[in-house]
Amino acid sequence: MHHFIDRRANPKGKSLGNRQRFLERARESIKERVDRSVRDKSIKDGGGIPAEGEKVTIPSRGLKEPRFHHSPKGGRRRHVLPGNKEFVVGDTLKRPQGGAGEGGKQASEDGDGADEFSFTLTRDEYLEILFDGLELPDLVEKATVETETIGTRRAGLTTAGTPNNLNLVRTMRNSLGRRIALQRPSARSIAELQAEIEELESLSERSEKQQIHLEDLRHRLEVLERKRRVVGYIDPLDLRYDTHVPEKIRNSRAVVFCLMDVSGSMQEREKDLAKRFFLLLHLFLTRSYEHTELVFVRHTHHAQEVDEETFFYARETGGTIVSTALEKMKEIVAERYPPDEWNIYGAQASDGENFGNDSARCKALLLEDLLPVCQYYAYVEIVDENAEMLLNNPEAGEDLWQNYRQVKAQAPHFEMQRVSQPSHIYPIFREFFLPKAKGAQNAGG
Amino acid sequence: MQAGDTVAKPMFTGPEWTFELLEVARDAIEEIALNDLGLDVYPNQIEIISAEQMLDAYSCVGLPLMYQHWSFGKHFARDEALYRTGRQGLAYEIVINSNPCISYNMEENTMAMQTLVMAHAAFGHNHFFKNNYLFQQWTDAAGIHDYLAFAKNYISACEERYGLSAVEEILDAAHALQSQGVFRYGRPPKPTTEELAAMQKVREGHESAQSVLDIWTDATLGRDKLEQIKDEPYSARRKLMNLPQENLLYFLEKHSPVLEPWQCEILRIVRMLAQYLYPQKQTKVMNEGCATFVHYYIINKLFEQGRLTEGSYMEMMHSHTNVVLQPEYDDPRYSGINPYALGFAMMQDIRRICEAPTDEDREWFPDFAGDPDWRRVMRDAWANYRDESFIQQFLSPHLIRKFKLFTLADDADQSHLVVSQIHNRTGYRSVRRDLAHSYDLAYLEPDIQVTDADLKGDRELKLTHTVRDGIHLSEEDRDEVLKHLRRLWGYDVSLAAVDAGE
Numbered sequence: 014m015h016h017f018i019d020r021r022a023n024p025k026g027k028s029l030g031n032r033q034r035f036l037e038r039a040r041e042s043i044k045e046r047v048d049r050s051v052r053d054k055s056i057k058d059g060g061g062i063p064a065e066g067e068k069v070t071i072p073s074r075g076l077k078e079p080r081f082h083h084s085p086k087g088g089r090r091r092h093v094l095p096g097n098k099e100f101v102v103g104d105t106l107k108r109p110q111g112g113a114g115e116g117g118k119q120a121s122e123d124g125d126g127a128d129e130f131s132f133t134l135t136r137d138e139y140l141e142i143l144f145d146g147l148e149l150p151d152l153v154e155k156a157t158v159e160t161e162t163i164g165t166r167r168a169g170l171t172t173a174g175t176p177n178n179l180n181l182v183r184t185m186r187n188s189l190g191r192r193i194a195l196q197r198p199s200a201r202s203i204a205e206l207q208a209e210i211e212e213l214e215s216l217s218e219r220s221e222k223q224q225i226h227l228e229d230l231r232h233r234l235e236v237l238e239r240k241r242r243v244v245g246y247i248d249p250l251d252l253r254y255d256t257h258v259p260e261k262i263r264n265s266r267a268v269v270f271c272l273m274d275v276s277g278s279m280q281e282r283e284k285d286l287a288k289r290f291f292l293l294l295h296l297f298l299t300r301s302y303e304h305t306e307l308v309f310v311r312h313t314h315h316a317q318e319v320d321e322e323t324f325f326y327a328r329e330t331g332g333t334i335v336s337t338a339l340e341k342m343k344e345i346v347a348e349r350y351p352p353d354e355w356n357i358y359g360a361q362a363s364d365g366e367n368f369g370n371d372s373a374r375c376k377a378l379l380l381e382d383l384l385p386v387c388q389y390y391a392y393v394e395i396v397d398e399n400a401e402m403l404l405n406n407p408e409a410g411e412d413l414w415q416n417y418r419q420v421k422a423q424a425p426h427f428e429m430q431r432v433s434q435p436s437h438i439y440p441i442f443r444e445f446f447l448p449k450a451k452g453a454q455n456a457g458g
Numbered sequence: 459m460q461a462g463d464t465v466a467k468p469m470f471t472g473p474e475w476t477f478e479l480l481e482v483a484r485d486a487i488e489e490i491a492l493n494d495l496g497l498d499v500y501p502n503q504i505e506i507i508s509a510e511q512m513l514d515a516y517s518c519v520g521l522p523l524m525y526q527h528w529s530f531g532k533h534f535a536r537d538e539a540l541y542r543t544g545r546q547g548l549a550y551e552i553v554i555n556s557n558p559c560i561s562y563n564m565e566e567n568t569m570a571m572q573t574l575v576m577a578h579a580a581f582g583h584n585h586f587f588k589n590n591y592l593f594q595q596w597t598d599a600a601g602i603h604d605y606l607a608f609a610k611n612y613i614s615a616c617e618e619r620y621g622l623s624a625v626e627e628i629l630d631a632a633h634a635l636q637s638q639g640v641f642r643y644g645r646p647p648k649p650t651t652e653e654l655a656a657m658q659k660v661r662e663g664h665e666s667a668q669s670v671l672d673i674w675t676d677a678t679l680g681r682d683k684l685e686q687i688k689d690e691p692y693s694a695r696r697k698l699m700n701l702p703q704e705n706l707l708y709f710l711e712k713h714s715p716v717l718e719p720w721q722c723e724i725l726r727i728v729r730m731l732a733q734y735l736y737p738q739k740q741t742k743v744m745n746e747g748c749a750t751f752v753h754y755y756i757i758n759k760l761f762e763q764g765r766l767t768e769g770s771y772m773e774m775m776h777s778h779t780n781v782v783l784q785p786e787y788d789d790p791r792y793s794g795i796n797p798y799a800l801g802f803a804m805m806q807d808i809r810r811i812c813e814a815p816t817d818e819d820r821e822w823f824p825d826f827a828g829d830p831d832w833r834r835v836m837r838d839a840w841a842n843y844r845d846e847s848f849i850q851q852f853l854s855p856h857l858i859r860k861f862k863l864f865t866l867a868d869d870a871d872q873s874h875l876v877v878s879q880i881h882n883r884t885g886y887r888s889v890r891r892d893l894a895h896s897y898d899l900a901y902l903e904p905d906i907q908v909t910d911a912d913l914k915g916d917r918e919l920k921l922t923h924t925v926r927d928g929i930h931l932s933e934e935d936r937d938e939v940l941k942h943l944r945r946l947w948g949y950d951v952s953l954a955a956v957d958a959g960e
Contacts, residue, residue: 017477017481017484027514028513030526031517031529034528035534038626079634081936082637084933088930091868092865093889100864101877104876105877106877133538
């Protein structure tokens with residue numbers, strides 16, 4: 014009539030559905046928090062998302078489960094407590110701060126007294142919220158563009174090998190252990206002996222006792238030196254070598270080109286917006302590819318490849334020729350990123366001003382050289398904070414915008430949007446990466 | 459069984475448990491539980507689960523099957539965060555009031571702990587669930603699994619049909635009223651036969667492909683009776699709608715002008731679970747006291763019989779001591795009276811009063827002081843009381859002195875708290891009454907009742923909160939709950955505070 018059941022093999026995570034519902038409910042607050050954590054962090058370290066997940070503290074407002082319950086304050090109550098030591102009937106006590114003694118407990122029956130609710134999002138949950146509903150364009154198709162390369166993998170240590178594979182740390186650790194075990198005389202003890210001998214030898218006259226002592230010291234020195242020769246500092250026994258075995262590595266790689274206009278008109282605000290966009294793009298691609306690289310190209314009237322720091326924080330002045338950046342990208346792709354091995358993404362941020370008729374050249378470069386090798390190319394135009402007219406009317410715009418509109422009409426994997434505030438970044442990013450059917454609709458309209 | 463052979467031989471020596479060892483220990487415990495203590499238990503189903511699964515079980519109010527809701531996920535997230543950072547341990551065990559009685563043991567426990575947990579849960583709690591009058595009268599241990607399975611399926615079917623957020627909205631509102639979703643004093647009015655039939659149809663509906671829940675009109679549910687109600691004066695309404703009504707969820711389920719049948723069924727599910735768990739809320743001290751007393755008795759018996767090594771015995775006693783620790787009021791660890799400590803001490807005390815009564819005990823407990831059969835006295839107590847009445851009947855002056863209990867009177871009009879009673883001759887009865895009072899849920903939980911709803915007139919739902927001892931509702935939460943209520947009722951809701959005038 015009774016029995017044991019081993020349930021350990023049952024799936025755990027029975028409450029996964031509940032957790033998802035909870036995250037769904039808390040989503041707005043979590044998004045805020047995720048957004049904040051993205052803002053100040055560098056792109057290269059993955060936006061500062063720790064590998065094990067992100068601790069999230071969100072206001073419990075909206076997560077409250079209200080119940081009718083008595084107020085902890087007011088009224089007439091009687092509390093029975095244990096541990097009376099000296100009280101007699103009629104003694105008075107100061108009312109404790111913040112509630113009436115243990116009566117305060119019932120005030121938060123569901124434990125919701127705290128204003129903040131903190132828990133840990135897994136990395137996946139974090140990214141899922143960050144990229145909620147997004148989809149990599151052509152993901153299915155392009156994910157098969159995995160390259161197969163021959164690489165090597167570390168395969169432990171061996172006692173034989175070539176000097177260039179010597180593992181110094183392990184070798185020295187073995188050596189130290191052996192020297193301690195075999196009591197190899199230290200250089201210091203020998204030096205001390207020698208000093209003492211020298212001291213005795215330097216005496217012009219030695220007593221018999223000193224003479225005997227000197228002999229003894231010389232003998233001891235000889236023993237130590239012999240032992241030191243026998244027990245070497247490093248013995249062949251100590252040597253350890255790293256080994257590597259060849260391995261086929263299937264990997265999918267992506268490179269994100271971040272192109273930005275850094276001429277005088279791009280101020281901190283504009284760069285901050287651009288940074289957010291590039292960061293999102295990078296995070297997003299990191300999730301889809303084992304390996305993603307970033308290339309930062311900035312331009313004024315000429316373009317150069319720079320590091321992230323320079324890209325976002327250095328300021329330049331000069332005219333603006335957008336096509337130089339595109340040329341540069343073309344050049345770097347040709348040099349380092351053969352399109353059959355790399356998934357290439359282009360992201361361009363600009364305030365939309367360009368020199369003379371350079372925009373037409375940009376259009377030609379995109380259509381003829383870049384878009385054929387890119388998985389996707391996104392253009393973000395950063396406009397004035399109060400440029401309502403531009404935001405609401407995609408048909409209005411400068412030369413560059415107009416030319417890009419023509420590009421968009423021809424290339425479905427080219428997208429363009431305008432932003433003026435941080436809060437725009439996420440929605441337009443979403444729009445860029447909406448499932449393809451929707452994207453195609455947008456292109457058509 | 460060759461009991462003679464195994465006496466004097468420890469059942470296990472190391473910390474590792476195996477299913478074979480568990481069997482041996484369970485048999486030894488059962489022997490003592492049934493033949494010595496005379497316990498009467500449901501068949502046991504003991505399940506071994508991992509820490510993660512324990513966390514899962516926790517977050518769903520300890521029930522084995524539960525519908526899905528974000529608040530369970532929230533509790534899971536919190537418990538997990540506390541557990542992972544080492545700020546909170548996990549329960550050693552969870553027991554479910556069901557037949558068979560399911561108890562969860564964690565795989566991380568040592569063999570000694572598994573033994574302790576089995577004695578505690580599979581026999582102590584199990585006996586209490588099966589025999590206490592509240593559980594017998596109010597819960598259906600045999601049917602709970604089927605009901606939970608039905609609830610889970612029904613709610614997930616509703617989610618598919620009406621969308622997650624529509625279901626969540628109803629569940630949120632129902633949860634907010636869960637404490638007001640129980641019948642405290644009497645059985646609910648029996649559903650009429652048509653109602654039963656209609657409910658049955660609704661329940662089956664979610665499984666049958668052809669049926670569409672929306673066709674369950676008011677007529678199928680017997681709701682057209684509301685038409686009659688509309689023309690009745692207040693006195694007749696009171697009668698027809700069972701006013702005043704303390705069970706708000708029940709009232710809404712029966713009379714809300716706006717709820718769809720499926721929404722009513724969800725209210726009913728939440729209400730049924732609240733009612734099922736209500737006896738547990740009323741018997742924390744007794745239930746834990748019973749389980750702790752049983753494990754303590756059995757462990758000592760096993761040790762006397764030589765079936766436990768000293769090491770295992772020490773490990774169990776260590777854990778036992780932690781469980782029944784009662785910090786004093788000025789100890790930083792103090793967080794109210796520990797139900798394990800109070801319940802266990804009271805039950806040990808009952809045994810003492812039977813076995814070695816003092817004159818004081820004879821004066822206070824003439825019915826059972828010196829009773830040669832303490833086991834029967836104990837079983838009677840377990841069967842026939844809840845925390846409030848148990849303390850009122852059985853807390854002895856001896857224990858009041860041992861715990862050095864005293865009463866603090868806290869009157870908001872006074873600037874100071876006053877020690878109104880202490881553990882002396884004049885104080886015993888008052889301290890005992892005050893302590894018993896503090897376990898009375900009817901006093902702890904706000905008394906809120908539906909007093910009127912004029913469906914013909916403005917349709918305002920009128921609630922009355924009977925204020926006792928000048929203690930009002932916490933305002934912020936009150937307003938939030940009222941919003942939920944408004945959603946379920948569809949029209950205005952008012953809540954009047956009336957002084958009990960005691």
